[in-house]
Amino acid sequence: MGFYTLSIGTTALLTLRYGLDVTGQNLGNVDTPGYSRQRMNQVASVGTTSGLSNAIVGNGVWVGSVKRIGSEFYEKQLRQATTTDEFNGQLQSCYTMLQGMVNELSGNALSDSMSNFWKAMSNFSANSESVAIRSTFLAEAQQLTARFNKMAQQLNSYKADTNEEIQGSVQQINQLLNTIAELNHTIVNSEVGGASGRTANDLRDQRGEAVKELYGYMDVDVVEEANGSYIVSLHGRNLVYFDQVKEVGIERIPTESGILAYQPVFSTDKYPLKPADGKLAAQLKMRDEIIPSYEKDIDALAGNFMWEFNRIYSQGIGLEPFTSLTAKNGPVNPEATLNELRYAGPNIPAGTYQIKNGNLEILVYNKNTGEPTTVTIEIDLDGRPGPNGEPDMILWDPDNPDASHSLLNRIQSALDKVVPGVFDVTLDRHYQLGIASNSSEYAFAFGNDTSGVLAALGLNTFFTGHNALSMGVNQDVIDNPSLLAAAKSFEKGDNDVAIELMKLRDQPLANLKDMTLEDHYLATLGRLGSEANQTKNLKNLSCDVVNRMFVQRESLSGVNEDEEVTKLIVYQRAFQSAAKFISTVDQLYETLINM
Numbered sequence: 007m008g009f010y011t012l013s014i015g016t017t018a019l020l021t022l023r024y025g026l027d028v029t030g031q032n033l034g035n036v037d038t039p040g041y042s043r044q045r046m047n048q049v050a051s052v053g054t055t056s057g058l059s060n061a062i063v064g065n066g067v068w069v070g071s072v073k074r075i076g077s078e079f080y081e082k083q084l085r086q087a088t089t090t091d092e093f094n095g096q097l098q099s100c101y102t103m104l105q106g107m108v109n110e111l112s113g114n115a116l117s118d119s120m121s122n123f124w125k126a127m128s129n130f131s132a133n134s135e136s137v138a139i140r141s142t143f144l145a146e147a148q149q150l151t152a153r154f155n156k157m158a159q160q161l162n163s164y165k166a167d168t169n170e171e172i173q174g175s176v177q178q179i180n181q182l183l184n185t186i187a188e189l190n191h192t193i194v195n196s197e198v199g200g201a202s203g204r205t206a207n208d209l210r211d212q213r214g215e216a217v218k219e220l221y222g223y224m225d226v227d228v229v230e231e232a233n234g235s236y237i238v239s240l241h242g243r244n245l246v247y248f249d250q251v252k253e254v255g256i257e258r259i260p261t262e263s264g265i266l267a268y269q270p271v272f273s274t275d276k277y278p279l280k281p282a283d284g285k286l287a288a289q290l291k292m293r294d295e296i297i298p299s300y301e302k303d304i305d306a307l308a309g310n311f312m313w314e315f316n317r318i319y320s321q322g323i324g325l326e327p328f329t330s331l332t333a334k335n336g337p338v339n340p341e342a343t344l345n346e347l348r349y350a351g352p353n354i355p356a357g358t359y360q361i362k363n364g365n366l367e368i369l370v371y372n373k374n375t376g377e378p379t380t381v382t383i384e385i386d387l388d389g390r391p392g393p394n395g396e397p398d399m400i401l402w403d404p405d406n407p408d409a410s411h412s413l414l415n416r417i418q419s420a421l422d423k424v425v426p427g428v429f430d431v432t433l434d435r436h437y438q439l440g441i442a443s444n445s446s447e448y449a450f451a452f453g454n455d456t457s458g459v460l461a462a463l464g465l466n467t468f469f470t471g472h473n474a475l476s477m478g479v480n481q482d483v484i485d486n487p488s489l490l491a492a493a494k495s496f497e498k499g500d501n502d503v504a505i506e507l508m509k510l511r512d513q514p515l516a517n518l519k520d521m522t523l524e525d526h527y528l529a530t531l532g533r534l535g536s537e538a539n540q541t542k543n544l545k546n547l548s549c550d551v552v553n554r555m556f557v558q559r560e561s562l563s564g565v566n567e568d569e570e571v572t573k574l575i576v577y578q579r580a581f582q583s584a585a586k587f588i589s590t591v592d593q594l595y596e597t598l599i600n601m
Contacts, residue, residue: 011591012591015584018584021046021068032565041208043075043565051067072204085228088221091545091549097296098542100168100296101537102538104297104538117524119149123150126142126146127508143490154304157474158308158477169265175285175289179254182217182220182223189212190246191235194235213236217236226239226245240279243272252273270286301474303526307527312469316460317460318507320452320460320465321454322503323500326488327371327496329443330442334438335349335462336438337401338437341403341405343387344398344400345360361387362458364385365457370421370425373449381420383416385413385457399412399413399416401433417431425448430444451466
């Protein structure tokens with residue numbers, strides 16, 4: 007019996023202590039996210055020939071390796087499921103927010119405001135000369151425009167908030183990319199590029215958790231190199247290679263809504279980075295597609311409602327005629343033909359106010375006699391030269407102030423033929439058309455307008471603005487409710503325009519795909535509900551997939567406390583046995599020495 011016998015017991019104690027360390031590490035990290043349980047592999051130490059026989063006796067036991075239990079397949083499946091789940095979760099939150107903005111279950115929903123408006127309109131059409139009813143109608147109109155304004159503001163604010171979230175996501179992505187690169191460097195150094203035979207288990211778990219979190223933001227590809235480092239790429243472009251990082255950049259792009267959109271780009275060539283899945287992909291979809299689509303629907307409802315209402319209303323007469331009036335809309339270039347005018351103001355798209363070939367009637371009212379004289383002005387937009395070779399009508403030409411095809415000159419000429427020198431037709435510095443009477447004897451109003459020029463220029467209109475955000479009620483009418491137009495003539499009790507306005511409620515509109523105003527709004531609500539429900543179902547499905555993948559991953563890699571406690575008991579008893587073995591050998595040595 008040599009001293010190697012004592013060594014056998016010693017190696018057993020050391021190996022068992024190492025096993026206890028691994029078990030303790032597992033138990034200590036039972037709740038650590040991404041931790042993979044570890045297992046110590048024991049290997050019998052190769053022995054030598056005994057001095058008393060040819061038998062080979064082992065030299066004890068040693069730690070062969072500490073293996074990290076896991077499956078790259080399960081890890082990849084869980085990461086990919088997480089990407090889709092984060093995408094669906096972000097979209098579900100978006101639709102929940104949009105439904106909250108609509109808030110149709112409250113008493114302050116847009117549909118309630120529209121209903122109240124039409125009820126007040128009905129009362130006004132039946133009692134158009136009542137000052138109290140006029141004031142009530144104006145109050146409901148202002149409530150309606152305020153509801154449109156609020157909804158537009160909420161959508162615009164939500165889009166701006168999402169834009170900021172995109173910037174935050176890019177910052178988080180860059181932090182994760184740098185974390186992965188740093189862990190790549192540490193892992194490769196710890197494992198000596200795979201040459202040492204050992205594995206940096208805990209560092210690999212940390213890197214795996216960082217990769218999983220990165221997958222939550224976008225659908226990256228991850229490939230492990232032979233030296234143990236990860237290559238992270240998106241659409242074939244490397245973001246991490248060993249310890250080198252190519253961070254995601256941000257470009258600020260101006261948009262029609264006035265905000266600077268944050269566009270993620272590859273830092274190497276500023277090419278747009280457009281992930282197909284994950285939280286960042288959902289945020290981009292929200293900002294660039296989903297929210298704008300509902301803004302477009304609400305703007306279409308508000309814009310067409312105002313246009314059609316103003317088109318009818320502008321041909322009406324209030325309780326008193328005008329002595330002066332200035333248009334609410336001014337074009338950028340007054341020399342353009344009327345049907346191609348672009349209007350000054352924030353974010354007014356081309357084609358917002360459409361003027362077409364037709365006729366405009368202006369009623370010159372003699373206050374002394376109470377008799378109106380009607381003048382008709384041709385709005386020539388037929389694309390053909392007139393009898394005198396005049397082109398299509400323009401508002402005014404600064405280089406040719408007396409041009410006969412100018413609307414300003416046509417109106418001035420027509421009014422002068424009735425009462426010379428009484429009316430002034432002018433343009434202010436914003437190219438807003440104005441008509442004013444210089445005589446206390448004469449006033450004016452408007453009659454039939456088949457061209458839409460009144461509604462386009464904002465002459466005698468009820469609503470102001472061009473979309474839900476800018477929608478408002480003409481302040482002139484608010485200040486003086488007697489201007490509220492309900493009649494087609496100056497006869498007492500005439501409410502023909504008010505009745506025609508009431509018909510607008512049930513009238514299919516070509517610009518709304520032949521739907522009524524209410525049907526268009528209901529269609530928008532229906533689309534919102536359908537998309538929200540579909541997204542909810544997709545979120546539930548992706549959540550189930552993540553849960554299943556997590557269970558599969560945990561069944562293999564997760565820490566089982568009962569199993570680890572059992573190992574503790576086994577190691578404890580083995581440790582006691584090894585200690586007993588050493589004690590026995592020690593007694594034998596003592597006997598031999600004392601002989």
